[in-house]
Amino acid sequence: xxxxxxxxxxxxxxxxxxxxxxxxxxxxxxxxxxxxxxxxxxxxxxxxxxxxxxxxxxxxxxxxxxxxxxxxxxxxxxxxxxxxxxxxxxxxxxxxxxxxxxxxxxxxxxxxxx
Amino acid sequence: xxxxxxxxxxxxxxxxxxxxxxxxxxxxxxxxxxxxxxxxxxxxxxxxxxxxxxxxxxxxxxxxxxxxxxxxxxxxxxxxxxxxxxxxxxxxxxxxxxxxxxxxxxxxxxxxxxxxxxxxxxxxxxxxxxxxxxxxxxxxxxxxx
Amino acid sequence: xxxxxxxxxxxxxxxxxxxxxxxxxxxxxxxxxxxxxxxxxxxxxxxxxxxxxxxxxxxxxxxxxxxxxxxxxxxxxxxxxxxxxxxxxxxxxxxxxxxxxxxxxxxxxxxxxx
Numbered sequence: 001x002x003x004x005x006x007x008x009x010x011x012x013x014x015x016x017x018x019x020x021x022x023x024x025x026x027x028x029x030x031x032x033x034x035x036x037x038x039x040x041x042x043x044x045x046x047x048x049x050x051x052x053x054x055x056x057x058x059x060x061x062x063x064x065x066x067x068x069x070x071x072x073x074x075x076x077x078x079x080x081x082x083x084x085x086x087x088x089x090x091x092x093x094x095x096x097x098x099x100x101x102x103x104x105x106x107x108x109x110x111x112x113x114x
Numbered sequence: 115x116x117x118x119x120x121x122x123x124x125x126x127x128x129x130x131x132x133x134x135x136x137x138x139x140x141x142x143x144x145x146x147x148x149x150x151x152x153x154x155x156x157x158x159x160x161x162x163x164x165x166x167x168x169x170x171x172x173x174x175x176x177x178x179x180x181x182x183x184x185x186x187x188x189x190x191x192x193x194x195x196x197x198x199x200x201x202x203x204x205x206x207x208x209x210x211x212x213x214x215x216x217x218x219x220x221x222x223x224x225x226x227x228x229x230x231x232x233x234x235x236x237x238x239x240x241x242x243x244x245x246x247x248x249x250x251x252x253x254x255x256x257x258x259x
Numbered sequence: 260x261x262x263x264x265x266x267x268x269x270x271x272x273x274x275x276x277x278x279x280x281x282x283x284x285x286x287x288x289x290x291x292x293x294x295x296x297x298x299x300x301x302x303x304x305x306x307x308x309x310x311x312x313x314x315x316x317x318x319x320x321x322x323x324x325x326x327x328x329x330x331x332x333x334x335x336x337x338x339x340x341x342x343x344x345x346x347x348x349x350x351x352x353x354x355x356x357x358x359x360x361x362x363x364x365x366x367x368x369x370x371x372x373x
Contacts, residue, residue: 031358033291034220036170036228037309037331039163040235049358051295052223056170059138063145063162073299080135098299099289100307100361104369107362114356211311211334220312221294 001026001111003068003091006047009105010095012070016082021091026067028114029106031099035060043114049102053077058084066090072099116187117151117258129172129179131198134222137173140181141166144192151185157258161190164236164254167229168194174219175199176249189238189257200246208234208242260284260371262326262349265305269363271328271351275340279349282325286368289361293318300324307361311335316342325349330357 003024007014018024031049032038035056038048044065050057051072058081061069069085070093071077077085077092085092095102107113125147127140145162153161165181172179176198184191201207207214208230215225230252234240237254244250263280266273273280285303290296291310300306302323308315309330316339319327326349329335335350343350353360 029358030356031289031361032309033223033295034226034228034309035223036167036226036232037291039166040228040232044159051290051292054222055135056137056223059142059166063138063141063159063166065159073295100287100365103289103358103361104365107358107365111358113359113362209334211336213312217293217314220310220314221292223292226291226309 001106001109003047005109006068006070006106006111007093009109010070010093010097010102012093012095015071015076015092015094016085016090018089018091020089021068024067024091026111028112029103030066030114031103038064038066046114047111049099049106051075051099053081055081055084057081058088058090061090062088068093070095070102072097072102117153117185119151119185119187123147123151123185125183127181129169129176129181129194129196131173131175131177131179131196133173137170138166141169144181144183147183148185148190153258157256160236161192161256164233164256165192165194167232168192168252168254170224171229171250171252172196172198174215174224179249187258189255191253191255193251193253195249195251197249200248201242201244201250202246204242204244260368262305265364265367266351268367269353269355269360271353273349273351274335275343275350276347277349279325279347282349284325284368287361287364288324289357296322296324305364307357307364309333309357311339313339313342315339316346316348319343319348320346326351328353328360330355330360
């Protein structure tokens with residue numbers, strides 16, 4: 001599913017747009033706040049939906065091969081974390097929806113879990 | 115795919131306990147070094163996950179630690195040792211979901227009890243030694259295919 | 260919708276307080292962060308998480324959450340199950356990851372509103 005389609009469905013605002021985010025597609029989505037679990041269960045080329053805004057989210061995403069991160073409940077990371085995302089070229093978004101509704105809508109639209 | 119290197123490559127990094135903002139820094143630098151050497155992507159992923167977990171354990175539990183890697187043409191050995199509290203019951207600690215992390219660590223997205231199992235899962239050889247009151251050493255070997 | 264309808268439809272394993280299956284489910288909440296659940300979940304929600312620490316029972320009790328679904332077949336420690344039985348909280352497990360189970364429950368609850 002194209003990232004643009006996902007951010008439209010979730011009415012997400014852009015925190016950081018990577019240089020390739022227009023062309024980005026993801027094959028699955030993972031919703032989690034626990035980073036070890038993202039590493040353990042995760043499949044690469046996916047989208048992370050999370051409520052955790054710590055910088056370790058960005059590092060975990062890079063290691064796990066996550067292509068984009070969407071923060072729920074309008075949460076936004078601090079500038080240090082945004083800068084880290086910029087260095088790693090991982091686009092960040094924020095949706096007003098909660099994790100349950102965000103997952104529900106994307107699942108309905110055909111996106112699968114990893 | 116044996117690595118085309120003339121001699122072993124090694125490097126050490128200091129890990130500072132409690133420093134969550136730099137968490138993952140050492141593992142990321144190792145990842146880049148492996149990328150430069152042309153190591154297979156899947157192997158890099160396994161090594162980086164295992165190393166990241168080891169690094170996080172030092173940050174969560176210890177005052178300080180050290181990450182040391184040693185690369186030969188056919189394998190990489192990553193050793194992480196720390197001056198931390200040590201592990202009282204290693205068998206228990208190896209169980210998925212078992213954690214001794216304090217509550218505030220869980221609120222930072224860690225402490226799920228998956229660190230050691232994650233390391234073992236991603237390494238070809240996994241060794242752990244610990245002395246309560248002194249510290250813990252983990253050693254992981256991943257072979258290049 | 261009753262908890263038992265969700266359990267049957269999605270083949271969830273019930274690990275504690277089977278009497279709780281008669282509860283009404285008003286919605287769902289997905290998060291692994293206890294502080295998030297404390298702040299944002301609603302009474303009557305079903306809670307979807309990978310977090311199995313014993314603290315989840317106290318949080319569920321305080322927020323009047325009737326059921327907790329532990330995802331990805333994460334083993335639940337005995338002490339958590341024991342506490343859940345005492346506090347009358349139904350803990351269920353599923354092999355599916357959070358995104359998938361949230362998606363399926365979303366569909367069920369949305370359909371039941373119509």
